[in-house]
Amino acid sequence: MSPAVEVFAFPVAIAALSLVGLTLALFGDGLYDFCAWLGLALPLASVLWAMLRALNRPP
């Protein structure tokens, strides 16, 4: 993989899925809202994941 692809793979995926989430909730209720929550929870979940990983890793 090229360095740029490696650096931006996760960020682009998270950005795209957040955008899908932001848009979906505009188009409907119920399942649309639920998918929107998942998409927008991704940024928060990835920060949580990184924090837990950093704290559990031996120095």
Place this chain on the structure above:
Amino acid sequence: MLSARTIRRWSWVHTWSSLVCTVFLLMLCLTGLPLIFHEEIDAALNPGIWSPTSSDRQVTLDQLLVQALAARPGEVPVFMSFDDERPVVNITTAPRADAPQSAMHFSSYERNSGASVPPADRGAAAMHFILQLHMDMFLGLPGMLLLGAMGLLFSAAVISGVVLYAPFMRRLDFGTLRVTRAPRIKWLDCHNLIGIVTLTWVLVVGLTGVMNTLAEPIIEIWKARELGDLIAPHAGRAPAAKRSSLDTAVQAAVAAAPDMRLQFVAFPGSAYSTSRHYAVFLHGATPLTAYLYTPVLVDAVDGKLVGLRAMPWYVKALALSRPLHFGDYGGVPLKVLWAGLTILTLVVLLSGLYLWLVRRADGRSPHDGPFAAP
């Protein structure tokens, strides 16, 4: 990868665009947090304040209007709006139809019985203060436009931050937080990670916020162009002194667009109408079109339909930028996520400020260190 010179240029953009807007963004995030939950806060502070009375009476809109005006002698009607979730009509009155918002009085009535619905005003003053600070810092249009400019600078800071993310993360895995290193390294990692994962959300909320700061000029353009076009054939008619029935006007408007729902009425002389017409605003019935308004003009003297016209793209963009800024279009969980993302944005702002301060104390340029110490 970027050359050292290009990186320095982007660093300069990132540092200065952020520094100028950070204090405003901190205020916007802190005031935005309670505003996300304003419906829930209003409901919690004013519990059980209204329950529908069972009544067989059927009052007309004209009767409601007479009732509202009797309670406010010397005032004229400005707006009448219709709640979506409950059968309640809200009537805004003021000394003049074009009076500023601060001079307007708001009262609510049951649609069927005409019984007064008590205002949910506990905590309203505090929420209003927060909203005003968030919208224009009590400076009116200049304040709104200043905040809009800060929103544009913030977007420049976010985009330059994305460009700088690549050289910073060259030798690091996604999500690396070097928590055991010096505070500067630790907070740099936090800043980079949180900044990049919140990218889409901050850009959407930031740019829709900028759009909202342009609301007043946008409405003025719409009035001059579209509304002006619609009434051109009827130009030169005197302002409506003696008015025709409001119920007839609303019925005519609803009949003109049967698949739409009634949203609000702007009375003659108010900001959203002309001196001669009732402007009846309808909105769509699907989740997406519910945000999009269509005005129907009805002559306020003879009660005849003048016409309706779909909003131009720039008013539609303004209408859609509201839910996307407020986060109120996907239930309470969406609001909680909105709050979580606002808090993450605060962490990015504060860690950015901290990184700038420690760099300055070191006497180095803000962005030459991390490359040497991966």
